[in-house]
Amino acid sequence: CVAFEVRKVEIGSVNDASGLAALIDDGAFGADDVFGIIGKTEGNGGVNDFTRVLADMAFDQVLLERGTRGQSEIDQIPMVWSGGCDGVITPHATVFARVDDPNPRPEPRLTAGIAMSEVIQPEDIGRPAMVEKIAHGVRDAMKAAGITDPSEVHYVQTKTPLLTMETINDAKSRGQTVFSEDIHQSMDMSNGTTGLGIAVGLGEIDMPTAEQIGKDHSLYSSVASCSSGVELERGQIVVVGNAPGVGGRYRIGHSVMEDALDFDGIYRALRSAGLDLPDRPHPGDIDERFVNVFLKCEAAPDATLRGRRQIMLDDSDVHWHRHAKGAVGGVTAAAVGDPAVFVSVGALHQGPAGGGPVAAIVDVGD
Amino acid sequence: CVAFEVRKVEIGSVNDASGLAALIDDGAFGADDVFGIIGKTEGNGGVNDFTRVLADMAFDQVLLERGTRGQSEIDQIPMVWSGGCDGVITPHATVFARVDDPNPRPEPRLTAGIAMSEVIQPEDIGRPAMVEKIAHGVRDAMKAAGITDPSEVHYVQTKTPLLTMETINDAKSRGQTVFSEDIHQSMDMSNGTTGLGIAVGLGEIDMPTAEQIGKDHSLYSSVASCSSGVELERGQIVVVGNAPGVGGRYRIGHSVMEDALDFDGIYRALRSAGLDLPDRPHPGDIDERFVNVFLKCEAAPDATLRGRRQIMLDDSDVHWHRHAKGAVGGVTAAAVGDPAVFVSVGALHQGPAGGGPVAAIVDVGD
Amino acid sequence: CVAFEVRKVEIGSVNDASGLAALIDDGAFGADDVFGIIGKTEGNGGVNDFTRVLADMAFDQVLLERGTRGQSEIDQIPMVWSGGCDGVITPHATVFARVDDPNPRPEPRLTAGIAMSEVIQPEDIGRPAMVEKIAHGVRDAMKAAGITDPSEVHYVQTKTPLLTMETINDAKSRGQTVFSEDIHQSMDMSNGTTGLGIAVGLGEIDMPTAEQIGKDHSLYSSVASCSSGVELERGQIVVVGNAPGVGGRYRIGHSVMEDALDFDGIYRALRSAGLDLPDRPHPGDIDERFVNVFLKCEAAPDATLRGRRQIMLDDSDVHWHRHAKGAVGGVTAAAVGDPAVFVSVGALHQGPAGGGPVAAIVDVGD
Amino acid sequence: CVAFEVRKVEIGSVNDASGLAALIDDGAFGADDVFGIIGKTEGNGGVNDFTRVLADMAFDQVLLERGTRGQSEIDQIPMVWSGGCDGVITPHATVFARVDDPNPRPEPRLTAGIAMSEVIQPEDIGRPAMVEKIAHGVRDAMKAAGITDPSEVHYVQTKTPLLTMETINDAKSRGQTVFSEDIHQSMDMSNGTTGLGIAVGLGEIDMPTAEQIGKDHSLYSSVASCSSGVELERGQIVVVGNAPGVGGRYRIGHSVMEDALDFDGIYRALRSAGLDLPDRPHPGDIDERFVNVFLKCEAAPDATLRGRRQIMLDDSDVHWHRHAKGAVGGVTAAAVGDPAVFVSVGALHQGPAGGGPVAAIVDVGD
Ligand SMILES: [Ca+2]
Ligand SMILES: [Ca+2]
Ligand SMILES: [Ca+2]
Numbered sequence A, B, C, D: 001c002v003a004f005e006v007r008k009v010e011i012g013s014v015n016d017a018s019g020l021a022a023l024i025d026d027g028a029f030g031a032d033d034v035f036g037i038i039g040k041t042e043g044n045g046g047v048n049d050f051t052r053v054l055a056d057m058a059f060d061q062v063l064l065e066r067g068t069r070g071q072s073e074i075d076q077i078p079m080v081w082s083g084g085c086d087g088v089i090t091p092h093a094t095v096f097a098r099v100d101d102p103n104p105r106p107e108p109r110l111t112a113g114i115a116m117s118e119v120i121q122p123e124d125i126g127r128p129a130m131v132e133k134i135a136h137g138v139r140d141a142m143k144a145a146g147i148t149d150p151s152e153v154h155y156v157q158t159k160t161p162l163l164t165m166e167t168i169n170d171a172k173s174r175g176q177t178v179f180s181e182d183i184h185q186s187m188d189m190s191n192g193t194t195g196l197g198i199a200v201g202l203g204e205i206d207m208p209t210a211e212q213i214g215k216d217h218s219l220y221s222s223v224a225s226c227s228s229g230v231e232l233e234r235g236q237i238v239v240v241g242n243a244p245g246v247g248g249r250y251r252i253g254h255s256v257m258e259d260a261l262d263f264d265g266i267y268r269a270l271r272s273a274g275l276d277l278p279d280r281p282h283p284g285d286i287d288e289r290f291v292n293v294f295l296k297c298e299a300a301p302d303a304t305l306r307g308r309r310q311i312m313l314d315d316s317d318v319h320w321h322r323h324a325k326g327a328v329g330g331v332t333a334a335a336v337g338d339p340a341v342f343v344s345v346g347a348l349h350q351g352p353a354g355g356g357p358v359a360a361i362v363d364v365g366d
């Protein structure tokens, strides 16, 4: 049967994919088995962060040289690169490979599936139509992953279209309007609407009204990790969860951080994934069964944390994205005793306001 | 007898000292009782961080308006402002006031003392002569604080001279040499040599050789917090510890963080100060007895943390000072459940390499 | 009769107003004569740039100590502090004092006037109502300055209200709408609408339609310098121009820079102010008659300059404001041979797109 | 005979080398003719500026695909990538190709030559031995370029070794000392010593004493552009100048900027290269004969410019490198009417203190 191998490798310098090469060379999985990659790279995490390009080129190159797939096939592999190793975060990649396992288990194990949504028109973005199309796509990706129980979906990574001047004009030429002509808002809104679509698709919330989209922060998915890009016309949806009948050694779970200091949320996610932890967990309890955690964090929207003033939203030198990643990255690394953790920012409708979703993957053994 | 009142106040905007004013108006202590202030302000923590100036002016103003001391007397009060509220750190000040207490206790309580060292010549900086002068000054400050047991000193805050072109030329004109003519190095070296002087003064280490100063990172004080300034010719030394026969409700303790993720070091310091904590402490155990913690952090000199690559030393956009404060500030705030913590950087001979000293003050009650 | 004295002083350190003190002590004018101040300070020019506060406090203090006006009267004096001495720009202030001159001249000389607009409702911002209220206020300020010919107005400095959550709710409670509920947009829009109001007030353009506000970049004032603040409910308008019957030695003129490299625009403004310049001007032609130039600059909206790609809008580390000030500050300082020039950013409806207005003041002698 | 083709191409996005591809495809020169490339890329210009890597990969790729040379041969081609398009500078590359020209000219035309110096030992760096080895290498590179008159050398680009912990230990193991064990100083010192070596090699100065190296700022080369890297053990020296008997349409000249505002230095360099300019040059005089200018700039060491205070050395948010490039890039782009100019920083012994060398290349026609 199918099984997933999940391995974390350090990125030793900006364009180093030797960790992936070593895994392939050592037989952990084949180059052609690589199903997806999620990594942190060392740039500024902003518009001109080219470390994502360099990592992508390096990892592509390893797959090209060691496998049989061509560049265009490799371009189809979901590779999510999040820039910004602020504070103590170590550049690294988590590699998901889909392999054969002759001995499937009855207990659920980690599985993943990919689906493309219907075409998302510019006039859909930020509106109920997009929520529905994403919700539908999430259910397709669940099917592809072999997951029937929505509560066994613990991580949904998406990439959805943005508004551009071109697509706005296209909508207008068809007599349509767009939710806003401010294209700078459209990234947040595309991601947030997608977060709601995931929540609807998984039954976390009921279908929201148009007015709630982007406004009602009490509505969110606890498993969403949404990004967007100008080059897309459909949403790319990757669902990771657990399903019975799947092989391999890995399980995934999730929880949320209620705020930037809530490291209990990280331990809850690890427990949800199947890691035995005592009542009062401590980094010393985290052992080689730990694979990785995946968090979204954000500045507290009211600029307070536990009642204390926060200055990150007012810093014109260092973007709040960097402040948030620096602090939450430190909290996360301390909680698990490992700085190679995936912490990214920006979480409209993705986890509670001021906090964010936490997914965790553990190696539960044979 | 003498007693110390120790209170933490938020700085609600860059030049807000209303917290201090309220304490005085509410009778916590008198304006003329204020003995010293240690605070975090919201600037970049670098050369052009003027938030320190604004805080100092605001706190001075409150003392001027509500007390009888003039500006020149108020300028003598040790006020330590550390810029840089990276990540989640909240701008705040810890105010130490020296008051009368008719009911001294037999158990040791928090006390503090100030001394000025002998004149530190430019040719002394970075050399054994400075170590000795500081060590002597530390013992003077202990006496002023009424502390006889060096192990009851838990925090030593210093301000010492730097090399400048003028003082280098002065040394040369007297036929002397200086340890280095690179004035940019002299801040680290003045602070580091002072760290060793504190360690010698308190018996933490034996007198180092000239070669060990600035080089042998195994030598350090666990209670030193050293800064420097061009305007000084002597070292200003403030010692904070516990002594019997002192009144008040406060105790101080200390420990070290072995690295940026070692939050156990924070709990060790709180226990050392007298806070009862269970075996596996949790932020939920921290209650209103908690006053504040004071940490120094730094980039790991070998650019690794728990064996993982660290990128902060290579970031030309955001200084590693900001990365370190962001991450360690997050860890500290999470450990104590309060973002109003004192975390500053730069720790040559101040705590272990890659880590740093942690002092903690708790309110142990009457 | 009335006359204006216009002097430029360096700010020698972040809170240095000794240049103003020296002018008063030397008799250039009295402390109570100071009418307005426009200066550059050395901060980041962003939200957390506190150097503006420090300069304001320092200049206020000199006026308090040397004059008879109290703090609240001094707070009424227009002091415009623009943060950001990027590149080579020197922190400095241009001080305008209103003095008596027994010998008025028939030729026009520099004069200035202040007016407050009608109350600008939240629902007015970004709409024709605000354009009209500002246009009316500009004509009031002209009257106060004694200027009858709109073509003799060369610099209009304004400060107008922003939208806030409170004022948006206030508008709604009265059954009104606002142009946008995105409060981050409201600074640009308040400034831009004001720019159009100035242009209408001075007859530079006809009354724009609602649709043109914020959109039609071909509409602008060539003499507008607009800022905004949350604390206002009316627009504060300072008009600087020339009028006959005014005394003093100074004249003002203006032109525009068509793009960031158009230093001819600076020479055109100087000529317009009355400085004799040869056909091909050179910094060597600029002598002690030069007082200062006041420019607004911005990133080219299409990210090209003279057909070449510009990267400043894509830099997530250093804001394009800083790039633009750095480059245009260099161009301006080179053109006049003096780095103490006033260059600020942000110019919606203030000068041509990608360029900006240039005002120049010269000392034309007795 | 030999001739050089010199062409400037924009870099349209961070890894765009289509401009080079187009030149080859259009027959301007062959891929195998490319002799060297000097370009500006859009990163921060610091340690973690990876835009240089991306440009290098992209330009290499074009040469690989369109020529017969392999990667290792292409790695030998001098490609100098300077990060930092601060202000208005456009990312671009100047490509030098060595072609055949059946019709050499009697008048001197642009030529270039490469030489490797003797091995530069760690103990040589910052000392007279390195000056001598570089001076010798410069004369070798002149020979390779066919230049006999040192005054016809107008640009010398070098890359020389740095000190590292390894090479310092190697020197010590051989009983040698190094000029300083502070490896952070060694880049400036390697470049500065090389600047003096160039000056000696070209007869601009006499052999300096050991004490003058790095200290006596009155000693410099006006044609030096020096960089360094850890991977080298010899100095790579590229000399560009003019020689008779060479074909092609190009000439090079040089001058210096005395300070950051001295745009006359740019016009002097263009005249030196053979461009006819009127007495008072203006950007309008610069026509299609202009190819490019190459400048080094720096912060004024005494933090004043034309007697005015400069704040760039005190900015802890934005490095002075960025301030200097922003301002001088603006001045240069304005002087020539083209933002695609090569402006880099850091100029110990390379041009006058506070200013820097300017080389200019023009197309003087057939
Ligand atoms: Ca890829
Ligand atoms: Ca003070
Ligand atoms: Ca004021």
Ligand SMILES: [Ca+2]
Pocket: D056, D057, D060, D074, D075, D079
């Ligand atoms: Ca190359």
